[in-house]
Amino acid sequence: MKYFDHAATTPPYEDVIRTVGEVMAQHFGNPSSLHRMGEDSGKLLSKAREVCAHALQVNPGEIVFTSGATESNNLAIRGAMARYRQRGNHIVTTTVEHASVYETCRHLEQQGCEVTYVPVQANGAVRVEDVLAAVTDNTVLVSVMHVNNEVGAVQPIAEIGRALKNRHPRVLFHVDGVQGFGKLPLSIQDSRIDLYSLSAHKFRGPKGTGLLYVREGVHLTQLLTGGGQEGGLRSGTENIPYIVGMTKAMRMAAERQPALASHWSKLSRELHEGLAGLPGLVVNSSPDGAPHIVHFSYPGIKAEAMLHMLEEEGFLVSTQSACSSKRSEPSRVLLAMQKGKDCSLSGIRISLGEEHTEEDVRQLLGAVKRTMERLQIVKGGNR
Known part of the structure; x- marks a missing residue:
């Protein structure tokens, strides 16, 4: 995992x-x-x-x-x-x-x-x-x-x-x-x-x-x-x-901060670019934000569904913050950012650590794409 x-x-x-x-x-x-x-x-x-x-x-x-x-x-x-x-x-x-x-x-x-x-x-x-x-x-x-x-x-x-x-x-x-x-x-x-x-x-x-x-x-x-x-x-x-x-x-952490920030920024840019290229997905974070957090929504699908499908693919991510993730409520943060209820119910947070590599990021992007394709079938069946 x-x-x-x-x-x-x-x-x-x-x-x-x-x-x-x-x-x-x-x-x-x-x-x-x-x-x-x-x-x-x-x-x-x-x-x-x-x-x-x-x-x-x-x-x-x-x-x-x-x-x-x-x-x-x-x-x-x-x-x-x-x-x-x-x-x-x-x-x-x-x-x-x-x-x-x-x-x-x-x-x-x-x-x-x-x-x-x-x-x-x-x-x-x-x-x-x-x-x-x-x-x-x-x-x-x-x-x-x-x-x-x-x-x-x-x-x-x-x-x-x-x-x-x-x-x-x-x-x-x-x-x-x-x-x-x-x-x-x-x-x-x-x-x-x-x-x-x-x-x-x-x-x-x-x-x-x-x-x-x-x-x-x-x-x-x-x-x-x-x-x-x-x-x-x-x-x-x-x-x-x-x-x-x-x-x-x-x-x-203080000693390693400059080197880690540079490392995370590179991975974050790759994640932002890859996620932005997936149709129907909304990127809520900014490449100019904190280097270790990337956030996106897939409107129309509850965040928990995508989270568990990504876990099946071997990737552990989160919805909202850990303190709020067990509540099935729209994200207060995304609502405050005027993202709308659909986005606010489908937010996924990716947060990076020291161990992550460019290959890890590429594999995660592939897993997100495959998960979206599986969820498209679910969305189509619910229409």
Whole structure:
């Protein structure tokens, strides 16, 4: 089977698997304990924080370890709105955010917050001026993802951050960086980002581990109370083996990013060109988007049918995002891009990994073509 679903999760590096096992066996002390084993675990935790900070070019004290992007996004949004409620109760975000941002904002609306969902253009990207126009005197937070998890649209993060801070310096800027880190370069400092979320399993680290960058001077209300770990922002005993594993994966992803982006861009162009040449198929992603995500629809056929036929051909792809793929609903992202209901019910995401070759891409294109031919018979029989 050829795995083309790296945007959902990635296979951990062998070095990461080995490191997690070694740390779990040899350094199982609680980093809050005062004895030698606790101190050894505490040193590993401090070193991991330094390595993560170096990869992001920030200070170690600005790194908060979490269970993953969902917790990081919730801590950033809920924590900021609770901490700065005297400033207002308004959030600005987009119509195409990941569910961990979008649904959090929807829930906060039920609790009395005001949320503006900025629409996107046909390519899935927002316009900087539209984001800025949504900011009011009551705005506490702007939250915009770096790379869309479904179609790979890249948002103008640096331009939004700089313009936002020039006009509204007190408004916090949160970025969900889950699909961007290790794929595209982004300077947290130059982009004037206050809060930045990551999840380890998106860059070949272990599941259940992530981090939140919290700029020095920004304060959040904690979601979890208890022992006061992670500077009081995330109580609970730190998962040292997985944090160290994430750190190793993060360093490797940062080092390999330029070469991998070039490799993926070449494969992505071939996929876009091949898919665009298949009659009746609609390509929803752009060659100018994130290099590792290609997205298309086959209107009139439910996405699950094509997914399972491609699996029979030996290729694993996905529908929508992994968090939403089991729901038989139109894609919220494609609807926001004005793709229409038929396209939004038939979307297929291909996401690339380090192991993929040009031959893999050619074989996948052949499988898509054969699957379409089989489905044409089904479509014809349903008329």
